[in-house]
Amino acid sequence: MAGKEPEIITDKNQMRKWSRTMRSKGKTIGLVPTMGYLHEGHISLVREAHNHTNLIVVSIYVNPGQFSTTEDLSTYPSDFDRDIQKLMAVPGGVDVVFHPYNLYDYGQRKPSGANNFGSSNDNCEKTICGDGGKVEKKEVVSCLEESGLGHETWVRVERLEKLLCGKSRPVFFRGVATVVTKLFNIVEPDVAVFGKKDYQQWRIIQRMVRDLDFSVEVIGSDIVRDNDGLAMSSRNVHLSPEEREKALSINKSLLRAKSAAEKGQVDCRELINLVIQAVDKAGGRIDYAEIIDQETLEAVEEISSPVVFSIAAWFGRVRLIDNMEISL
Amino acid sequence: MAGKEPEIITDKNQMRKWSRTMRSKGKTIGLVPTMGYLHEGHISLVREAHNHTNLIVVSIYVNPGQFSTTEDLSTYPSDFDRDIQKLMAVPGGVDVVFHPYNLYDYGQRKPSGANNFGSSNDNCEKTICGDGGKVEKKEVVSCLEESGLGHETWVRVERLEKLLCGKSRPVFFRGVATVVTKLFNIVEPDVAVFGKKDYQQWRIIQRMVRDLDFSVEVIGSDIVRDNDGLAMSSRNVHLSPEEREKALSINKSLLRAKSAAEKGQVDCRELINLVIQAVDKAGGRIDYAEIIDQETLEAVEEISSPVVFSIAAWFGRVRLIDNMEISL
Incomplete structure (x- = not known):
């Protein structure tokens, strides 16, 4: 080839x-x-x-x-x-x-302003102190640490x-x-x-x-799926055969929700419950399951315009995402 | 011409x-x-x-x-x-x-997602509510309101x-x-x-x-100054003649601070006090006066590398900024 x-x-x-x-x-x-x-x-x-x-x-x-x-x-x-x-x-x-x-x-680091890309930070939380030294909030940071002359534009x-x-x-x-x-x-x-x-x-x-x-x-x-319906992802390689089998509940229940919507069930709460229950029963841990406007991504209560059913769920230590557009 | x-x-x-x-x-x-x-x-x-x-x-x-x-x-x-x-x-x-x-x-507004550019918002604070509807924090926003399909990338x-x-x-x-x-x-x-x-x-x-x-x-x-030393700014037009006279204290005191540094005074606290007192005496209201590293803009205590003395102060209803690089 x-x-x-x-x-x-x-x-x-x-x-x-x-x-x-x-x-x-x-x-x-x-x-x-x-x-x-x-x-x-x-x-x-x-x-x-x-x-x-x-x-x-x-x-x-x-x-x-x-x-x-x-x-x-x-x-x-x-x-x-x-x-x-x-x-x-x-x-x-x-x-x-x-x-x-x-x-x-960027080839211009100062010793005090090291860019910690690649270093093994144990903790992703940066403590922000107020004027009095009191801890005000914790900020989650990425694997690029911001300080000195390091990357800081987002x-x-x-x-x-x-x-x-x-x-x-x-x-x-x-x-x-x-x-x-x-x-x-x-x-x-x-x-x-x-x-x-x-x-x-x-x-x-x-x-x-x-x-x-x-x-x-x-x-x-468009999404590409394996023959069994699982959306392709580089992270799928981390799924055990059992976890993979369980993860099929995502696509299967999304298809059922889409079919139900097409048959007249436009109440998003009902459709979401259908998917949550199916994934839950299969042993997945839902991160979110929402029906949202295709452009603003804001949650809708009833399907009256093009939406997307969007879901994230954990199977073992792998977090998978998937979605299905529904245009009635 | x-x-x-x-x-x-x-x-x-x-x-x-x-x-x-x-x-x-x-x-x-x-x-x-x-x-x-x-x-x-x-x-x-x-x-x-x-x-x-x-x-x-x-x-x-x-x-x-x-x-x-x-x-x-x-x-x-x-x-x-x-x-x-x-x-x-x-x-x-x-x-x-x-x-x-x-x-x-962007020519694609939805009625609910109006981009309020140009509207007369009385208040720049947007109230952010948590899940329980309790007010969690107030966020300052610009004259571009973010909602629906409005501008939201920064x-x-x-x-x-x-x-x-x-x-x-x-x-x-x-x-x-x-x-x-x-x-x-x-x-x-x-x-x-x-x-x-x-x-x-x-x-x-x-x-x-x-x-x-x-x-x-x-x-x-480089900064361009009027003959009297005031750094040129479109906002200078709002200064009354009296306020303008008072505002000259900024450049004058910055020059004195630079001269003092060149004669050996490298303690930033002393140099900053010199400027604050002069502007204060002239009737200006200091927003900040800091001596900082020219690249990281972090405050320094003693001048040992190229710095910039940076200042912002109010004269009447006009906020002016000015600065002076000091490289010993």
């Missing part, structure tokens, strides 16, 4: 230079941002990108800025060589794999970032929006493709692009 | 198209972002820009996103025709004046934005970093020039550009 071998670029300036050279030749550039360990879901994004632009850049970078220090940064799976093989097998291939070592190394989609996954992952969308901004500024793409499995992420990036006037078209690409 | 007449562009897409056309011809573009009511300080930024690029864009836009609703958005002075005359008198002139009507109009330089002016103007630097991001994405300049009078703003933009990988070189341009 050997196909076109992508150019591998690790340097920011070299990446931007490549894009500018191509643009000066009249080419358009599509970006597919990933954290690697590619599966068929990622590949579908590359295929989608081929529908929009001449050239394709896939970025592979596990972004410490979107993990809190208690999350699974250190165990996030990776297999770069296999990723390249998979990309070579895509019809049309990809032109560049952008694979930076550290997007937050792009925040301040309403959307707090909903759904934002409740249990307070630094996640700040980190995603920031690294996507960096990638947009480095790769300067015409189009960027995101998976609708990460529905909130996709909507946040769309809103960010609109609000900050980025000249990038954001495409949402 | 008639010179080159600038092209006036009000539309975002037209602005970006102009820049891309010029870049494709090998031209470089300098941006001078302003809020209009131009004075010799702004003109010096345009002159500085001419040292770096072929073409100059001056943006004139009073940004509601950086004013809290209790601040002086409604009384901020403007005189567009005079601004154009002043720009035409600069040697070399400017190529484009980008003068958008509303940078936050670029935050999270440490630097809280220091100095950030203490009394909690939405200011969030608003500045955000509108500059928008301008960078619309104008796509090679170089942007900022005045060092707004020292913290200049450093925040530099940090933002580094942290978000913008491909823009940020130039800091």
